[in-house]
Amino acid sequence: PQYGQYVTKARRTEAKAALARVQGAQERYFTVNNKYSSNPADLKVLACAAQTTGSGDTCDQGSHVITIAVTGGGDATGYTLTATPKLADALC
Template identity: 40%
Template sequence: MKRAAHIGGFTLLEMLIAMVILAILASIALPSYLSYVLRSNRSEAQALLSEAASRQERYFTQNNSYASTAAALNMTSYVANLKSYSLSISNVGAATYTLTATAIGSQVKDKDCKTLTLDQAGAKGYSGTAASASTCWP
């Protein structure tokens, strides 16, 4: 009597062990990945604030005052296309302004750097749980 050829395969126990290992790896890797995405999205805020500051200075040379809205800086469409931050302009005076990039959408999960700020003197600030501004402004 001949035996049938053995066809290789996985047992249910082997499949369960493999699934447990994958679940453990995913539970470690996914939070790290999400944290990386939040940190990398901060570059959008930094670019936004740098662009707005540049336009503020250009506006000042033409009007001898700073703009109080993104529309005055011709940034309406630029700001509308952002996915992670919104722009606000405050503390506008004869020689002062403060630009603020506020997290929106999925970026609000970034507890370290909820907002980034930049003023006319180039002072960089933030609000959130980060230990220092260098966390938000590398």
């Protein structure tokens, strides 16, 4: 039981760090484009093929899937990030 709790805590910490990376990328994108993006390719932070992003952040194959939902219609004046545990990670 203690090991499971440790793994769950570590994965949640990893998810929070990933959300913070995406949030930073969204703010950088907004600074240039005056709107937020729901396309991870625009943010250059979620594509893990090269293991690095345009901003120099590392992108690890995490235990969660990050989804982006923009709000505000065509202006995209806000966004919501969601970290969902992958199905194989039942401990989260």
